Amino acid sequence: MASPTFTDILTLHYLSKSRFPRYIMASLYRLRGLQSIATRSRSEFTNLTRPTTPRTFLRLNSSQSQACNMSATTTQTKTSTTSASADPDISQISWSSPSTTAARSNVADLLKSGWSLSHTKDGLEREYVFGGFAKAMDFMNQVAQQCRITRHHPEWANVYNTVRIRWTTHNPKGLSEKDIEMARFCDLKAIELGVKSMSKSDWSASAGGNGTVLESMIPAGSACGVCEK
Ligand SMILES: C[C@H](O)[C@H](O)[C@H]1CNC2=NC(N)=NC(=O)C2=N1
Structure with missing residues:
Protein backbone atom coordinates (compact mmCIF):
# COMPACT_ATOMS: atom_id res chain seq x y z
CA MET A 1 0.00 0.00 0.00
CA ARG A 50 -16.26 19.68 9.61
CA PRO A 51 -16.58 23.38 8.71
CA THR A 52 -13.99 25.32 10.66
CA THR A 53 -16.24 28.20 11.74
CA PRO A 54 -19.42 27.50 13.72
CA ARG A 55 -22.57 28.85 12.14
CA THR A 56 -25.27 30.44 14.21
CA PHE A 57 -28.81 30.87 13.03
CA LEU A 58 -31.24 33.30 14.56
CA ARG A 59 -34.58 31.59 14.74
CA LEU A 60 -37.32 34.19 14.78
CA ASN A 61 -40.93 33.69 15.70
CA SER A 62 -43.56 35.30 13.49
CA SER A 63 -43.74 38.60 15.37
CA GLN A 64 -39.96 38.92 15.40
CA SER A 65 -39.65 38.33 11.67
CA GLN A 66 -42.44 40.78 11.08
CA ALA A 67 -40.50 43.35 13.09
CA CYS A 68 -37.49 42.62 10.88
CA ASN A 69 -39.55 43.00 7.75
CA MET A 70 -40.70 46.34 9.01
CA SER A 71 -37.15 47.47 9.64
CA ALA A 72 -36.32 46.94 6.02
CA THR A 73 -38.81 49.57 4.96
CA THR A 74 -38.92 53.24 5.81
CA THR A 75 -41.78 54.93 7.57
CA GLN A 76 -42.78 56.65 4.35
CA THR A 77 -42.69 53.69 2.01
CA LYS A 78 -44.32 51.19 4.33
CA THR A 79 -47.84 50.78 3.08
CA SER A 80 -48.62 47.10 3.32
CA THR A 81 -47.73 44.04 5.32
CA THR A 82 -47.33 40.41 4.39
CA SER A 83 -49.19 39.22 7.47
CA ALA A 84 -52.40 37.39 6.86
CA SER A 85 -53.88 38.39 10.23
CA ALA A 86 -56.92 40.66 10.38
CA ASP A 87 -56.33 44.40 10.39
CA PRO A 88 -56.30 45.74 13.96
CA ASP A 89 -58.83 48.38 14.92
CA ILE A 90 -56.87 51.62 15.03
CA SER A 91 -59.94 53.84 15.11
CA GLN A 92 -59.88 53.98 18.93
CA ILE A 93 -56.37 55.42 19.11
CA SER A 94 -56.02 58.73 20.84
CA TRP A 95 -53.40 60.58 18.80
CA SER A 96 -51.08 63.26 20.11
CA SER A 97 -51.57 65.23 16.88
CA PRO A 98 -53.55 64.42 13.72
CA SER A 99 -52.22 61.11 12.39
CA THR A 100 -50.63 60.67 8.97
CA THR A 101 -51.38 57.76 6.62
CA ALA A 102 -47.86 56.40 7.25
CA ALA A 103 -48.36 56.57 11.04
CA ARG A 104 -51.68 54.72 10.82
CA SER A 105 -50.15 52.06 8.61
CA ASN A 106 -47.12 51.66 10.87
CA VAL A 107 -49.14 51.45 14.05
CA ALA A 108 -51.34 48.78 12.45
CA ASP A 109 -48.18 46.79 11.65
CA LEU A 110 -46.92 47.15 15.21
CA LEU A 111 -50.24 45.96 16.61
CA LYS A 112 -50.14 42.97 14.27
CA SER A 113 -46.60 42.16 15.34
CA GLY A 114 -47.54 41.87 19.00
CA TRP A 115 -47.70 45.38 20.46
CA SER A 116 -50.94 46.23 22.19
CA LEU A 117 -52.80 49.45 22.68
CA SER A 118 -52.74 50.71 26.26
CA HIS A 119 -56.08 50.70 28.04
CA THR A 120 -56.10 54.50 27.80
CA LYS A 121 -55.73 54.09 23.98
CA ASP A 122 -52.85 56.55 23.81
CA GLY A 123 -49.86 54.23 24.06
CA LEU A 124 -48.25 51.06 22.73
CA GLU A 125 -47.16 48.35 25.14
CA ARG A 126 -45.09 45.22 24.89
CA GLU A 127 -43.07 42.84 27.03
CA TYR A 128 -39.62 41.43 26.24
CA VAL A 129 -38.01 38.47 27.94
CA PHE A 130 -34.22 38.24 27.65
CA GLY A 131 -31.70 35.55 28.52
CA GLY A 132 -30.91 37.20 31.86
CA PHE A 133 -30.65 40.43 33.78
CA ALA A 134 -27.49 41.57 31.93
CA LYS A 135 -29.21 41.34 28.56
CA ALA A 136 -32.27 43.18 29.86
CA MET A 137 -29.96 45.94 31.14
CA ASP A 138 -28.11 46.10 27.80
CA PHE A 139 -31.46 46.55 26.12
CA MET A 140 -32.56 49.30 28.49
CA ASN A 141 -29.23 51.10 28.22
CA GLN A 142 -29.27 51.01 24.44
CA VAL A 143 -32.87 52.19 24.27
CA ALA A 144 -31.99 54.95 26.78
CA GLN A 145 -29.19 56.12 24.48
CA GLN A 146 -31.65 56.37 21.61
CA CYS A 147 -34.02 58.29 23.90
CA ARG A 148 -31.36 60.95 24.36
CA ILE A 149 -31.16 61.32 20.60
CA THR A 150 -34.91 61.40 19.96
CA ARG A 151 -35.66 63.32 23.20
CA HIS A 152 -38.41 60.91 24.01
CA HIS A 153 -38.66 58.58 26.99
CA PRO A 154 -40.57 55.40 27.71
CA GLU A 155 -42.62 54.26 30.65
CA TRP A 156 -41.02 50.98 31.57
CA ALA A 157 -40.28 48.46 34.27
CA ASN A 158 -37.76 45.68 34.71
CA VAL A 159 -37.84 42.58 36.84
CA TYR A 160 -34.79 40.31 36.32
CA ASN A 161 -34.88 39.31 32.61
CA THR A 162 -38.21 40.95 31.72
CA VAL A 163 -38.75 44.47 30.43
CA ARG A 164 -42.21 45.92 30.06
CA ILE A 165 -42.37 49.02 28.00
CA ARG A 166 -45.00 51.56 27.02
CA TRP A 167 -44.59 54.32 24.46
CA THR A 168 -46.90 57.27 24.81
CA THR A 169 -46.48 61.00 24.42
CA HIS A 170 -47.17 63.21 27.40
CA ASN A 171 -47.27 66.55 25.69
CA PRO A 172 -49.42 66.88 23.63
CA LYS A 173 -50.96 63.79 25.20
CA GLY A 174 -51.59 60.81 22.95
CA LEU A 175 -49.81 58.46 20.57
CA SER A 176 -47.24 60.12 18.31
CA GLU A 177 -44.91 59.20 15.46
CA LYS A 178 -42.01 59.25 17.96
CA ASP A 179 -43.76 56.52 19.96
CA ILE A 180 -44.09 54.44 16.81
CA GLU A 181 -40.47 55.04 15.83
CA MET A 182 -39.26 54.08 19.31
CA ALA A 183 -41.45 50.98 19.43
CA ARG A 184 -39.87 49.80 16.20
CA PHE A 185 -36.41 50.64 17.51
CA CYS A 186 -37.08 48.53 20.61
CA ASP A 187 -38.06 45.50 18.54
CA LEU A 188 -34.91 45.74 16.46
CA LYS A 189 -32.67 46.22 19.51
CA ALA A 190 -34.34 43.32 21.30
CA ILE A 191 -33.82 41.02 18.32
CA GLU A 192 -30.22 42.18 17.99
CA LEU A 193 -29.68 41.28 21.65
CA GLY A 194 -31.18 37.80 21.14
CA VAL A 195 -34.48 38.39 22.91
CA LYS A 196 -36.11 35.14 24.05
CA SER A 197 -39.68 36.23 23.62
CA MET A 198 -41.54 39.33 22.55
CA SER A 199 -45.05 38.92 23.76
CA LYS A 200 -48.14 41.01 23.94
CA SER A 201 -48.02 42.72 27.27
CA ASP A 202 -51.21 42.21 29.25
CA TRP A 203 -50.36 44.75 31.92
CA SER A 204 -53.32 46.90 31.03
CA ALA A 205 -55.78 44.07 30.62
CA SER A 206 -54.83 42.26 33.80
CA ALA A 207 -56.44 43.34 37.04
CA GLY A 208 -58.46 46.03 35.32
CA GLY A 209 -55.42 47.92 34.15
CA ASN A 210 -53.89 48.75 37.51
CA GLY A 211 -52.74 45.47 38.94
CA THR A 212 -49.20 45.36 37.59
CA VAL A 213 -45.92 46.74 38.88
CA LEU A 214 -45.73 49.56 36.37
CA GLU A 215 -49.40 50.43 36.51
CA SER A 216 -49.23 50.88 40.26
CA MET A 217 -46.07 52.98 39.92
CA ILE A 218 -47.22 55.10 37.01
CA PRO A 219 -50.76 55.18 35.65
CA ALA A 220 -50.63 55.12 31.83
CA GLY A 221 -49.54 58.46 30.36
CA SER A 222 -49.20 60.13 33.74
CA ALA A 223 -47.31 63.39 34.10
CA CYS A 224 -43.54 63.04 34.15
CA GLY A 225 -42.90 66.52 35.46
CA VAL A 226 -40.71 67.46 32.50
CA CYS A 227 -43.02 66.90 29.56
CA GLU A 228 -45.87 68.72 31.27
CA LYS A 229 -43.93 71.97 31.68
C1 LIG B 1 -38.50 69.11 26.20
C2 LIG B 1 -38.55 67.65 25.88
O1 LIG B 1 -38.14 67.40 24.57
C3 LIG B 1 -39.95 67.11 26.10
O2 LIG B 1 -40.29 67.32 27.43
C4 LIG B 1 -40.09 65.66 25.70
C5 LIG B 1 -39.19 64.74 26.48
N1 LIG B 1 -39.57 63.38 26.35
C6 LIG B 1 -40.84 63.02 26.15
N2 LIG B 1 -41.21 61.75 26.22
C7 LIG B 1 -42.46 61.38 26.13
N3 LIG B 1 -42.76 60.06 26.24
N4 LIG B 1 -43.40 62.26 25.93
C8 LIG B 1 -43.16 63.56 25.81
O3 LIG B 1 -44.07 64.37 25.61
C9 LIG B 1 -41.81 63.99 25.90
N5 LIG B 1 -41.45 65.25 25.79
Whole structure:
Protein backbone atom coordinates (compact mmCIF):
# COMPACT_ATOMS: atom_id res chain seq x y z
CA MET A 1 0.00 0.00 0.00
CA ALA A 2 1.46 3.33 -1.08
CA SER A 3 1.98 5.76 1.72
CA PRO A 4 0.58 9.25 1.12
CA THR A 5 2.88 11.82 -0.39
CA PHE A 6 2.95 15.46 0.59
CA THR A 7 0.86 16.27 -2.52
CA ASP A 8 -1.70 13.63 -1.47
CA ILE A 9 -1.99 15.23 1.94
CA LEU A 10 -2.43 18.67 0.38
CA THR A 11 -5.07 17.32 -2.02
CA LEU A 12 -6.86 15.64 0.86
CA HIS A 13 -6.76 18.85 2.84
CA TYR A 14 -8.08 20.88 -0.10
CA LEU A 15 -10.91 18.45 -0.80
CA SER A 16 -11.82 18.27 2.87
CA LYS A 17 -12.09 22.04 3.12
CA SER A 18 -14.40 22.00 0.13
CA ARG A 19 -16.55 19.64 2.16
CA PHE A 20 -16.84 16.85 -0.40
CA PRO A 21 -19.15 14.11 0.87
CA ARG A 22 -17.26 11.59 2.94
CA TYR A 23 -18.03 8.68 0.62
CA ILE A 24 -16.56 10.51 -2.38
CA MET A 25 -13.45 11.27 -0.39
CA ALA A 26 -13.12 7.63 0.66
CA SER A 27 -13.48 6.43 -2.97
CA LEU A 28 -10.87 8.91 -4.11
CA TYR A 29 -8.40 7.67 -1.52
CA ARG A 30 -9.09 4.05 -2.48
CA LEU A 31 -8.62 4.84 -6.16
CA ARG A 32 -5.27 6.32 -5.35
CA GLY A 33 -4.39 3.36 -3.16
CA LEU A 34 -4.46 5.45 -0.05
CA GLN A 35 -6.31 2.85 1.96
CA SER A 36 -4.49 3.92 5.06
CA ILE A 37 -6.16 7.32 4.86
CA ALA A 38 -9.56 5.96 3.75
CA THR A 39 -9.76 3.77 6.82
CA ARG A 40 -8.49 6.29 9.32
CA SER A 41 -10.50 6.75 12.43
CA ARG A 42 -13.88 8.29 11.93
CA SER A 43 -13.25 11.14 14.30
CA GLU A 44 -10.08 12.14 12.48
CA PHE A 45 -11.99 12.18 9.24
CA THR A 46 -14.92 14.05 10.67
CA ASN A 47 -12.63 16.70 12.09
CA LEU A 48 -11.20 17.26 8.63
CA THR A 49 -14.55 17.59 6.93
CA ARG A 50 -16.26 19.68 9.61
CA PRO A 51 -16.58 23.38 8.71
CA THR A 52 -13.99 25.32 10.66
CA THR A 53 -16.24 28.20 11.74
CA PRO A 54 -19.42 27.50 13.72
CA ARG A 55 -22.57 28.85 12.14
CA THR A 56 -25.27 30.44 14.21
CA PHE A 57 -28.81 30.87 13.03
CA LEU A 58 -31.24 33.30 14.56
CA ARG A 59 -34.58 31.59 14.74
CA LEU A 60 -37.32 34.19 14.78
CA ASN A 61 -40.93 33.69 15.70
CA SER A 62 -43.56 35.30 13.49
CA SER A 63 -43.74 38.60 15.37
CA GLN A 64 -39.96 38.92 15.40
CA SER A 65 -39.65 38.33 11.67
CA GLN A 66 -42.44 40.78 11.08
CA ALA A 67 -40.50 43.35 13.09
CA CYS A 68 -37.49 42.62 10.88
CA ASN A 69 -39.55 43.00 7.75
CA MET A 70 -40.70 46.34 9.01
CA SER A 71 -37.15 47.47 9.64
CA ALA A 72 -36.32 46.94 6.02
CA THR A 73 -38.81 49.57 4.96
CA THR A 74 -38.92 53.24 5.81
CA THR A 75 -41.78 54.93 7.57
CA GLN A 76 -42.78 56.65 4.35
CA THR A 77 -42.69 53.69 2.01
CA LYS A 78 -44.32 51.19 4.33
CA THR A 79 -47.84 50.78 3.08
CA SER A 80 -48.62 47.10 3.32
CA THR A 81 -47.73 44.04 5.32
CA THR A 82 -47.33 40.41 4.39
CA SER A 83 -49.19 39.22 7.47
CA ALA A 84 -52.40 37.39 6.86
CA SER A 85 -53.88 38.39 10.23
CA ALA A 86 -56.92 40.66 10.38
CA ASP A 87 -56.33 44.40 10.39
CA PRO A 88 -56.30 45.74 13.96
CA ASP A 89 -58.83 48.38 14.92
CA ILE A 90 -56.87 51.62 15.03
CA SER A 91 -59.94 53.84 15.11
CA GLN A 92 -59.88 53.98 18.93
CA ILE A 93 -56.37 55.42 19.11
CA SER A 94 -56.02 58.73 20.84
CA TRP A 95 -53.40 60.58 18.80
CA SER A 96 -51.08 63.26 20.11
CA SER A 97 -51.57 65.23 16.88
CA PRO A 98 -53.55 64.42 13.72
CA SER A 99 -52.22 61.11 12.39
CA THR A 100 -50.63 60.67 8.97
CA THR A 101 -51.38 57.76 6.62
CA ALA A 102 -47.86 56.40 7.25
CA ALA A 103 -48.36 56.57 11.04
CA ARG A 104 -51.68 54.72 10.82
CA SER A 105 -50.15 52.06 8.61
CA ASN A 106 -47.12 51.66 10.87
CA VAL A 107 -49.14 51.45 14.05
CA ALA A 108 -51.34 48.78 12.45
CA ASP A 109 -48.18 46.79 11.65
CA LEU A 110 -46.92 47.15 15.21
CA LEU A 111 -50.24 45.96 16.61
CA LYS A 112 -50.14 42.97 14.27
CA SER A 113 -46.60 42.16 15.34
CA GLY A 114 -47.54 41.87 19.00
CA TRP A 115 -47.70 45.38 20.46
CA SER A 116 -50.94 46.23 22.19
CA LEU A 117 -52.80 49.45 22.68
CA SER A 118 -52.74 50.71 26.26
CA HIS A 119 -56.08 50.70 28.04
CA THR A 120 -56.10 54.50 27.80
CA LYS A 121 -55.73 54.09 23.98
CA ASP A 122 -52.85 56.55 23.81
CA GLY A 123 -49.86 54.23 24.06
CA LEU A 124 -48.25 51.06 22.73
CA GLU A 125 -47.16 48.35 25.14
CA ARG A 126 -45.09 45.22 24.89
CA GLU A 127 -43.07 42.84 27.03
CA TYR A 128 -39.62 41.43 26.24
CA VAL A 129 -38.01 38.47 27.94
CA PHE A 130 -34.22 38.24 27.65
CA GLY A 131 -31.70 35.55 28.52
CA GLY A 132 -30.91 37.20 31.86
CA PHE A 133 -30.65 40.43 33.78
CA ALA A 134 -27.49 41.57 31.93
CA LYS A 135 -29.21 41.34 28.56
CA ALA A 136 -32.27 43.18 29.86
CA MET A 137 -29.96 45.94 31.14
CA ASP A 138 -28.11 46.10 27.80
CA PHE A 139 -31.46 46.55 26.12
CA MET A 140 -32.56 49.30 28.49
CA ASN A 141 -29.23 51.10 28.22
CA GLN A 142 -29.27 51.01 24.44
CA VAL A 143 -32.87 52.19 24.27
CA ALA A 144 -31.99 54.95 26.78
CA GLN A 145 -29.19 56.12 24.48
CA GLN A 146 -31.65 56.37 21.61
CA CYS A 147 -34.02 58.29 23.90
CA ARG A 148 -31.36 60.95 24.36
CA ILE A 149 -31.16 61.32 20.60
CA THR A 150 -34.91 61.40 19.96
CA ARG A 151 -35.66 63.32 23.20
CA HIS A 152 -38.41 60.91 24.01
CA HIS A 153 -38.66 58.58 26.99
CA PRO A 154 -40.57 55.40 27.71
CA GLU A 155 -42.62 54.26 30.65
CA TRP A 156 -41.02 50.98 31.57
CA ALA A 157 -40.28 48.46 34.27
CA ASN A 158 -37.76 45.68 34.71
CA VAL A 159 -37.84 42.58 36.84
CA TYR A 160 -34.79 40.31 36.32
CA ASN A 161 -34.88 39.31 32.61
CA THR A 162 -38.21 40.95 31.72
CA VAL A 163 -38.75 44.47 30.43
CA ARG A 164 -42.21 45.92 30.06
CA ILE A 165 -42.37 49.02 28.00
CA ARG A 166 -45.00 51.56 27.02
CA TRP A 167 -44.59 54.32 24.46
CA THR A 168 -46.90 57.27 24.81
CA THR A 169 -46.48 61.00 24.42
CA HIS A 170 -47.17 63.21 27.40
CA ASN A 171 -47.27 66.55 25.69
CA PRO A 172 -49.42 66.88 23.63
CA LYS A 173 -50.96 63.79 25.20
CA GLY A 174 -51.59 60.81 22.95
CA LEU A 175 -49.81 58.46 20.57
CA SER A 176 -47.24 60.12 18.31
CA GLU A 177 -44.91 59.20 15.46
CA LYS A 178 -42.01 59.25 17.96
CA ASP A 179 -43.76 56.52 19.96
CA ILE A 180 -44.09 54.44 16.81
CA GLU A 181 -40.47 55.04 15.83
CA MET A 182 -39.26 54.08 19.31
CA ALA A 183 -41.45 50.98 19.43
CA ARG A 184 -39.87 49.80 16.20
CA PHE A 185 -36.41 50.64 17.51
CA CYS A 186 -37.08 48.53 20.61
CA ASP A 187 -38.06 45.50 18.54
CA LEU A 188 -34.91 45.74 16.46
CA LYS A 189 -32.67 46.22 19.51
CA ALA A 190 -34.34 43.32 21.30
CA ILE A 191 -33.82 41.02 18.32
CA GLU A 192 -30.22 42.18 17.99
CA LEU A 193 -29.68 41.28 21.65
CA GLY A 194 -31.18 37.80 21.14
CA VAL A 195 -34.48 38.39 22.91
CA LYS A 196 -36.11 35.14 24.05
CA SER A 197 -39.68 36.23 23.62
CA MET A 198 -41.54 39.33 22.55
CA SER A 199 -45.05 38.92 23.76
CA LYS A 200 -48.14 41.01 23.94
CA SER A 201 -48.02 42.72 27.27
CA ASP A 202 -51.21 42.21 29.25
CA TRP A 203 -50.36 44.75 31.92
CA SER A 204 -53.32 46.90 31.03
CA ALA A 205 -55.78 44.07 30.62
CA SER A 206 -54.83 42.26 33.80
CA ALA A 207 -56.44 43.34 37.04
CA GLY A 208 -58.46 46.03 35.32
CA GLY A 209 -55.42 47.92 34.15
CA ASN A 210 -53.89 48.75 37.51
CA GLY A 211 -52.74 45.47 38.94
CA THR A 212 -49.20 45.36 37.59
CA VAL A 213 -45.92 46.74 38.88
CA LEU A 214 -45.73 49.56 36.37
CA GLU A 215 -49.40 50.43 36.51
CA SER A 216 -49.23 50.88 40.26
CA MET A 217 -46.07 52.98 39.92
CA ILE A 218 -47.22 55.10 37.01
CA PRO A 219 -50.76 55.18 35.65
CA ALA A 220 -50.63 55.12 31.83
CA GLY A 221 -49.54 58.46 30.36
CA SER A 222 -49.20 60.13 33.74
CA ALA A 223 -47.31 63.39 34.10
CA CYS A 224 -43.54 63.04 34.15
CA GLY A 225 -42.90 66.52 35.46
CA VAL A 226 -40.71 67.46 32.50
CA CYS A 227 -43.02 66.90 29.56
CA GLU A 228 -45.87 68.72 31.27
CA LYS A 229 -43.93 71.97 31.68
C1 LIG B 1 -38.50 69.11 26.20
C2 LIG B 1 -38.55 67.65 25.88
O1 LIG B 1 -38.14 67.40 24.57
C3 LIG B 1 -39.95 67.11 26.10
O2 LIG B 1 -40.29 67.32 27.43
C4 LIG B 1 -40.09 65.66 25.70
C5 LIG B 1 -39.19 64.74 26.48
N1 LIG B 1 -39.57 63.38 26.35
C6 LIG B 1 -40.84 63.02 26.15
N2 LIG B 1 -41.21 61.75 26.22
C7 LIG B 1 -42.46 61.38 26.13
N3 LIG B 1 -42.76 60.06 26.24
N4 LIG B 1 -43.40 62.26 25.93
C8 LIG B 1 -43.16 63.56 25.81
O3 LIG B 1 -44.07 64.37 25.61
C9 LIG B 1 -41.81 63.99 25.90
N5 LIG B 1 -41.45 65.25 25.79
